[in-house]
Amino acid sequence: xxxxxxxxxxxxxxxxxxGSLTAAAGSLNLTQSALSHTVRKLEDQLGLAIWYREGRNxxxxxxxxxxxxxxxxxxxxxxxxxxxxxxxxxxERGSLRFGMECNPCYQWLLKVVPSYLDTWPRVDVDVIQxxxxxxxxxxxxxxIDMLVTPDPLFKAGLVFEPVFDYEQVLVVGLNxxxxxxxxxxxxxxxxxxxxxxxxxxxxxxxYTQFLTPAGASPKRHKLIETTDIMLQMIASGRGVGALPRWxxxxxxxxxxxxxxxxxxxxxxxQIYLGYRExxxxxxxxxxxxxxxxxxRAGKV
Amino acid sequence: xxxxxxxxxxxxxxxxxxGSLTAAAGSLNLTQSALSHTVRKLEDQLGLAIWYREGRNxxxxxxxxxxxxxxxxxxxxxxxxxxxxxxxxxxERGSLRFGMECNPCYQWLLKVVPSYLDTWPRVDVDVIQxxxxxxxxxxxxxxIDMLVTPDPLFKAGLVFEPVFDYEQVLVVGLNxxxxxxxxxxxxxxxxxxxxxxxxxxxxxxxYTQFLTPAGASPKRHKLIETTDIMLQMIASGRGVGALPRWxxxxxxxxxxxxxxxxxxxxxxxQIYLGYRExxxxxxxxxxxxxxxxxxRAGKV
DNA sequence: TAAATCAATTACTTTTATTCATGGAGTGCT
DNA sequence: AGCACTCCATGAATAAAAGTAATTGATTTA
Numbered sequence: 001x002x003x004x005x006x007x008x009x010x011x012x013x014x015x016x017x018x019g020s021l022t023a024a025a026g027s028l029n030l031t032q033s034a035l036s037h038t039v040r041k042l043e044d045q046l047g048l049a050i051w052y053r054e055g056r057n058x059x060x061x062x063x064x065x066x067x068x069x070x071x072x073x074x075x076x077x078x079x080x081x082x083x084x085x086x087x088x089x090x091x092e093r094g095s096l097r098f099g100m101e102c103n104p105c106y107q108w109l110l111k112v113v114p115s116y117l118d119t120w121p122r123v124d125v126d127v128i129q130x131x132x133x134x135x136x137x138x139x140x141x142x143x144i145d146m147l148v149t150p151d152p153l154f155k156a157g158l159v160f161e162p163v164f165d166y167e168q169v170l171v172v173g174l175n176x177x178x179x180x181x182x183x184x185x186x187x188x189x190x191x192x193x194x195x196x197x198x199x200x201x202x203x204x205x206x207y208t209q210f211l212t213p214a215g216a217s218p219k220r221h222k223l224i225e226t227t228d229i230m231l232q233m234i235a236s237g238r239g240v241g242a243l244p245r246w247x248x249x250x251x252x253x254x255x256x257x258x259x260x261x262x263x264x265x266x267x268x269x270q271i272y273l274g275y276r277e278x279x280x281x282x283x284x285x286x287x288x289x290x291x292x293x294x295x296r297a298g299k300v
Numbered sequence: 301x302x303x304x305x306x307x308x309x310x311x312x313x314x315x316x317x318x319g320s321l322t323a324a325a326g327s328l329n330l331t332q333s334a335l336s337h338t339v340r341k342l343e344d345q346l347g348l349a350i351w352y353r354e355g356r357n358x359x360x361x362x363x364x365x366x367x368x369x370x371x372x373x374x375x376x377x378x379x380x381x382x383x384x385x386x387x388x389x390x391x392e393r394g395s396l397r398f399g400m401e402c403n404p405c406y407q408w409l410l411k412v413v414p415s416y417l418d419t420w421p422r423v424d425v426d427v428i429q430x431x432x433x434x435x436x437x438x439x440x441x442x443x444i445d446m447l448v449t450p451d452p453l454f455k456a457g458l459v460f461e462p463v464f465d466y467e468q469v470l471v472v473g474l475n476x477x478x479x480x481x482x483x484x485x486x487x488x489x490x491x492x493x494x495x496x497x498x499x500x501x502x503x504x505x506x507y508t509q510f511l512t513p514a515g516a517s518p519k520r521h522k523l524i525e526t527t528d529i530m531l532q533m534i535a536s537g538r539g540v541g542a543l544p545r546w547x548x549x550x551x552x553x554x555x556x557x558x559x560x561x562x563x564x565x566x567x568x569x570q571i572y573l574g575y576r577e578x579x580x581x582x583x584x585x586x587x588x589x590x591x592x593x594x595x596r597a598g599k600v
Numbered sequence: 601t602a603a604a605t606c607a608a609t610t611a612c613t614t615t616t617a618t619t620c621a622t623g624g625a626g627t628g629c630t
Numbered sequence: 631a632g633c634a635c636t637c638c639a640t641g642a643a644t645a646a647a648a649g650t651a652a653t654t655g656a657t658t659t660a
Contacts, residue, residue, distance in 0.1 A: 004382050006305050007648095022606060034649050036608060041648095047389040052578070055657050056606040062395065063388040070381045074374060081370045082304050088363040089347040095362060142359070278352070322637060334618050336639060341617095355626045356637040 003045040006078060009071035011035055012050065016068050020057060087122060091283040095124040099144035101135045101151065103197045104244045105271055107227065108164055109148055112295050116288055123284045139276060145285065147274040150205075160274040163292035168205045168267040169259040171234050171241040171248050176258075178240070183261040186216035193239030194218035195230050206242035209267050231255040244269070303345040306378060309371035311335055312350065316368050320357060387422060391583040395424040399444035401435045401451065403497045404544045405571055407527065408464055409448055412595050416588055423584045439576060445585065447574040450505075460574045463592035468505050468567040469559040471534050471541040471548050476558075478540070483561040486516035493539030494518035495530050506542035509567050531555040544569070 014024035021039070025032040043049055050067060051058035060068060087093035100106045106127075113125055128144050135147040139158060152160035170189075172178050178188060189211065201207040211217055222239055224230045227247075234241050235256040248259040273292055279285050314324035321339070325332040343349055350367060351358035360368060387393035400406045406427075413425055428444050435447040439458060452460035470489075472478050478488060489511065501507040511517055522539055524530045527547075534541050535556040548559040573592055579585050 002306060002310070002378070002382075004306075004378055004385070006302060010302070020606065030648095031650055032607070033609085033651075037648075040608080046385050048385065053607075057657095058607085063385055066384060066388065067381070070377065074377050074381075077370070077374050077377075078302070078304055081367070081374075082302075084366060085304070085346050085348065085363055088366065320637065330617095331619055332638070333620075333640085337618075340639080353638075357626095358638085 003042065006075070007038065008042050009067070009075050011038060012064065012067045013071040013075060015051070015058060016060070016071075092120075093122040094282065094284050095126060096146055096285060096288060097126045097128055097144040099128050099135045099138045099147045101147065101149040102203070102271075103199075103227070104166070104168075104247065104269070105148040105150065107244065107247050108166075108271055112288075112292055116291050119291070120284050120287065135274070139274060145275060145279060146288065149272055149274060150269055152272040152274060157277050158274055159277050159280060160272045161289055161293070162270045163273050163289070164271040164295065166244040166246055166269050166271070168209075168242055168262060168269050169245045169248060170206075170262050171231070171243050171257050172260055173235050173237045174256040174258055175237060176240065178260055179258050181260060183264055183266070185263065186211050186214035189218045189240070190216060192218050193220040193222055195222045195224050195233055195239040195241045197230075198223035198225060204242070205267060205269060206262065210262050227251075231257055303342065306375070307338065308342050309367070309375050311339060312364065312367045313371040313375060315351070315358060316360070316371075392420075393422040394582065394584050395426060396446060396585060396588060397426045397428055397444040399428050399435045399438045399447045399449075401447065401449040402503070402571075403499075403527070404466070404468075404547065404569070405448040405450065407544070407547050408466075408571055412592055416591050419591070420584050420587065435574070439574060445575060445579060446588065449572055449574060450569055452572040452574065457577050458574055459577050459580060460572045461589055461593070462570045463573050463589070464571040464595065466544040466546055466569050466571070468509075468542055468562060468569050469545045469548060470506075470562050471531070471543050471557050472560055473535050473537045474556040474558060475537060476540065478560055479558050481560060483564055483566070485563065486511050486514035489518045489540070490516060492518050493520040493522055495522045495524050495533055495539040495541045497530075498523035498525055504542070505567055505569060506562065510562050527551075531557055 010028060011024060014027050015021055015035075018024045018027055021035050022032045025035045028035070039050065046063070048063045049061050050064040051060055084093065098109060100109065106129075109127065117123075117125060128138070135144075135149055136153055136155070136158070138144045139147050149160075152162075154160060170178070170184055178184050181188075194206070196204050196206070201212075218240075220239070222233075224233065227243075230241055231251055232255060233239055242262070245259050248257060252258065273289055275285060275289075310328060311324060314327050315321055315335075318324045318327055321335050322332045325335045328335070339350065346363070348363050349361050350364040351360055384393065398409060400409065406429075409427065417423075417425060428438070435444075435449055436453055436455070436458070438444045439447050449460075452462075454460060470478070470484055478484050481488075494506070496504050496506070501512075520539070522533075524533065527543075530541055531551055532555060533539055542562070543559075545559050548557060552558065573589055575585060575589075
């Protein structure tokens with residue numbers, strides 16, 4: 001069935017380059033006899049001649065010319081593919097698909113990824129934000145390779161590692177009455193407009209760890225998708241938000257906003273990286289975890 | 301060195317299509333064991349896994365995904381190439397490169413080629429008009445496959461076959477004084493302007509077979525490259541020309557020109573097709589010769 | 601004309617691919 | 631839990647193939 005094979009293309013190309021079967025045999029580390037046999041067999045199978053035998057040398061037939069063109073094209077694809085696979089094998093190449101389960105996670109990832117891309121130039125990074133069965137499901141379903149989440153799930157087959165600690169704070173405008181208090185209580189938000197990302201309240205720390213336990217709630221709850229717009233709204237006094245302290249401090253140069261501690265102890269948060277146990281030895285994955293932990297120590 | 305081979309791509313694709321090694325083995329007419337061995341060997345050589353073994357089924361690794369993409373692309377090229385070669389083998393496909401040594405030859409070819417292209421849709425026809433070492437040299441040098449010429453050369457390795465007889469005539473405008481004579485003599489051209497294609501006089505029949513033997517020559521000799529312009533010039537009385545009778549008769553509908561016999565006997569010409577003896581069995585070449593001879597009988 | 605070069609061929613050897621038989625591991629069903 | 635089923639891996643045996651060595655014949659070069 002499949003008469004044509006890579007070796008045949010190699011022979012056609014080599015005969016063309018070297019000018020003779022004998023020379024081609026040398027360059028392919030085979031004997032002249034071997035090539036002669038292989039060629040004969042191929043020609044028999046195809047039912048046509050690849051070369052005219054003219055005296056002691058070969059001149060390609062039309063089929064030969066065609067095969068030569070195919071050889072040049074296809075062989076380079078083989079060679080490129082092999083080079084790519086070699087890079088895969090050496091771990092120099094791959095792709096990391098991230099899944100995110102909280103917005104601060106995304107903000108954090110944006111800060112870590114650039115230096116990772118520098119050290120692993122051949123690893124593609126992709127961020128997937130919508131998964132059908134949640135982050136864990138996406139991990140098990142191989143939709144993603146790494147989950148960035150504040151909620152580790154220590155389950156067989158998965159590994160979670162903490163990579164970043166931060167404090168979730170209230171964000172207020174510079175003229176806001178709460179700006180200069182040491183900390184705010186849940187009740188103090190009863191007359192405020194709270195601006196959050198548009199996700200259900202059980203995924204918002206300010207509800208789960210602050211308002212809900214105290215039975216409190218804000219006057220209004222506004223949903224805004226992007227951080228920049230959210231900060232602009234807060235800066236203009238339209239409401240208050242809840243974000244990681246480091247993010248607020250970083251953005252305070254661009255927006256007139258300030259962080260305020262939530263409760264007497266503050267809300268401590270952690271970001272975890274989760275991945276499949278089976279992938280643990282993938283070096284470029286392991287390298288990401290290491291890099292993430294390095295960032296943790298310094299100020300991100 | 302060359303680890304990756306066609307069969308590996310076949311396996312990768314088949315496993316993807318069939319969903320399992322066992323099924324793939326079936327579709328490739330091999331045993332499951334054979335594939336397993338082959339795969340193992342390839343993975344060892346590449347130094348990476350192509351599939352994750354998950355329970356009893358296989359899920360492609362990143363390298364596997366990549367290989368699958370390569371397989372889809374490269375295998376289709378193999379398959380197309382094989383189909384093309386099959387057409388070559390069946391003589392359904394090829395190319396016929398014509399060389400021309402006289403302008404009437406070209407006119408004649410233009411009339412024969414269309415019906416040939418109809419019957420041999422996969423044969424490409426090419427016309428080459430400039431050859432370094434003459435038509436015969438081009439034939440021997442494989443620049444062309446078929447020579448259309450009025451001068452056959454019966455030489456070892458070449459075959460010439462007559463395919464068309466025609467009469468070379470003088471072409472005059474409708475108001476020309478020679479229009480209604482039975483035939484013209486060389487001397488009658490002494491006061492005429494002769495318009496010919498721009499080639500040396502020893503390649504012009506009106507010189508070699510008419511003027512030169514009689515020691516005559518026209519008053520002026522103008523060179524014009526295209527037949528249409530030449531006929532326009534003749535129609536407007538700027539001179540006379542020499543062309544095949546069939547061509548003049550055909551064009552007399554478009555131009556005000558008429559044919560006049562050259563000499564008491566007329567000038568009889570033949571067109572020959574020359575080709576390499578070695579190509580004699582190429583069916584689409586032989587078919588062209590046959591077709592050309594058919595045209596000969598009828599009015600071209 | 602002799603020496604050299606090249607492809608084809610035959611007989612033989614080596615390597616590779618494939619099969620057969622079997623075992624282990626997961627999956628699904630009762 | 632137990633059983634049947636399916637799938638992949640493996641080792642040993644075998645079949646197939648690819649390869650080599652040595653020689654021939656044809657053609658070119660010196």
